[in-house]
Amino acid sequence: MSRKSGQNIWIGSTCPIRQVLDRFGDKWSILIVELLSHEGKLRFSEIAHTIGDISQKMLTVTLRSLESDGLVIRQFFPEIPPRVEYELSELGKSLVPHIQQLSAWGQTHMDTILENRKRFEEKQQKQGKTAY
Amino acid sequence: MSRKSGQNIWIGSTCPIRQVLDRFGDKWSILIVELLSHEGKLRFSEIAHTIGDISQKMLTVTLRSLESDGLVIRQFFPEIPPRVEYELSELGKSLVPHIQQLSAWGQTHMDTILENRKRFEEKQQKQGKTAY
């Protein structure tokens, strides 16, 4: 519970922010949701190719977890060779706007952040590193 | 570049989503920003106590990185015993609404996700696990 604010916030391990972070804090989930939101329906190899630097294992694992949580729909076509298509569920689509908000924030402010970080490092080098 | 969509999206390692994820995908950054957004100005030990299950090391590291990127302002008071206060910068505050959007999405949909996951696991147990 908050002391200073009247708003209701708790920070325990079941608070919504932590839940969202636990679910989507991994390396690939959000990226795949964003990709599917733009491309609609994609095959396994198309996703792999578009992202480029994801391993087959992690693509499999991430897609399976997204499917398991009902965020992505997997369609298997038992042809030869087999074909599998992935697309966002309604639940998955409902997340997209928020991802794009974050993405837009990043486009606007990430340069500033990187500059800040650079200046901070330079400042640290001038001050410290002289004491040995 | 997208083929099917007319919108501009790229998925390379410099795309904004990845940058945001690289920056805030860790375990504590977003949580601390959210906490400071509610409490305004907090001392080191107040943050530690409120969160509860963060180690001193990770609190130090996370606060330092947030300060380095200009998201958090650190004020040091050379008293005895020393006192340090942290608060969000304007840049940090500009991120808060988006975090709360995500948090709200989590409150609305996380139960569904967990149910989906549970059902998926049960389905897997019925089907697989018989083939050896």
Added chain:
DNA sequence: CGGGATCCTCTGCGATACTG
């Protein structure tokens, strides 16, 4: 083609002890 199963590496993070 779309994975499963292994093995291995790297690192984020926690636990502990010490300091100005």
Added chain:
DNA sequence: CAGTATCGCAGAGGATCCCG
């Protein structure tokens, strides 16, 4: 009080091989 320094580990994620 607010850190710093060091050690150690679990687990995320990559590389490789295999299979229907």
